[in-house]
Amino acid sequence: MQRLRETLSLQGLPSELQQLILTLADCGVEISQLVRGGALAGVLGVADSENVQGETQKKLDIIANDLIKDKLGANPLVKGIASEEETDVVAANTDGQYLVCFDPLDGSSNIDINSLVGTIFSVLPAPQGEVNEAAFMQPGTNQPCACYILYGPATVMALTTGQGTQMYSLDPASNEFVLVDEQVTVPAQTGEFAINMSNQRFWQAPMQDYIADLISGKEGPRGRNFNMRWIAAMVGDVHRVLSRGGLFTYPQDTKNPDKPFKLRLMYEANPMSFLVEQAGGKASTGYERIMAIEPEQIHQRVAVILGSADEVDTCLGYHSKG
Structure with missing residues (x-):
């Protein structure tokens, strides 16, 4: 050992x-x-x-x-x-x-x-x-x-x-x-996603549309079924992504207008993005690579979309449409 x-x-x-x-x-x-x-x-x-x-x-x-x-x-x-x-x-x-x-x-x-x-x-x-x-x-x-x-x-x-x-x-x-x-690898494709569905009504339109298409399953535009998982601890949800793939997201929302983002850039988003990227996955806010962000304050919060590369790209495609 x-x-x-x-x-x-x-x-x-x-x-x-x-x-x-x-x-x-x-x-x-x-x-x-x-x-x-x-x-x-x-x-x-x-x-x-x-x-x-x-x-x-x-x-x-x-x-x-x-x-x-x-x-x-x-x-x-x-x-x-x-x-x-x-x-x-x-x-x-x-x-x-x-x-x-x-x-x-x-x-x-x-x-x-x-x-x-x-x-x-x-x-x-x-x-x-x-x-x-x-x-x-x-x-x-x-x-x-x-x-x-x-x-x-x-x-x-x-x-x-x-x-x-x-x-x-x-x-x-x-x-x-x-x-x-010795070499964790996140598969590029996945059938799992993790998100706090209780906030669905507060999300931006791109995330609303993306999750709606996942939930619609085989009958929807994605043409296959997805499973949702939610541990309510980023460390647990990211561990599942590293273990077997998946997409984890905590997107921007309007639930609290003064705090549109949940996760902290310096303590959560940056280190988790580094781990996921080094395992072959991707990590983004929906509009930019998380690790490229120039921080403005120590407790800064950001939106997070990370996990299996192909699924992250699919989610980002919804965001690029506006």
Whole structure:
């Protein structure tokens, strides 16, 4: 069995990036243990606070966020961090080489029902100068590394360093991640899609038309049936895409005029797009490649359409018609 440390060494990565990835993996190991403990560990339930997004925090949101902050702050390679749960970016080590953006617990609304949750990391090179929000304003194409760690029946990690996407599984006996798929491949065609149908009446016309044609099945213009899946955690839905193909989307809508987009560019869309693209898939807002976006703020939100390349192209065709 090839351990994470061995795989990173074989990829010929800079030793500093290898060390940082091992720190990210360590964060996942500790959070996995907390998730498994559930009520016995006292991590379930709602905290008496909201995050910067105005969302009610779960206890484990806060615990995972603080755990990751402490571990990354203690790593001299990390110059600054940005978390979905933090109002501002946080300076770490002056001589650090990397910036790390993270969602400490994606899908946290699933915690209390014992469903899928995960942690998402995006790594960026640290520019010269002080750590401020402007330092993080880099497109996703600058990422040397992205990964997520999914806490389910098994704890798994999907990782890319720009050399394809690899999948690892946590060995509970050694608490080490072991390589289980050295080259994840997303099939170009699919019969599955994932979307929050409760928002259907708020979508733009192109997405309305696209989903309507999927639902119409064999009798509709697509001429075949599609299945819908929805986990309510991006990390779980993207893991399914990497595992067997599919299309995941959280499109623009008018449900809340002040927040037309749901997913965060820096913590969710960019790292997931990197992972999917490196596995042969595609990722777009409907109008532009996600990883080409020049960020304007650390908590920026975007529309997301990603997954099997041919199906993403089909969806984009609806958007190109206006």
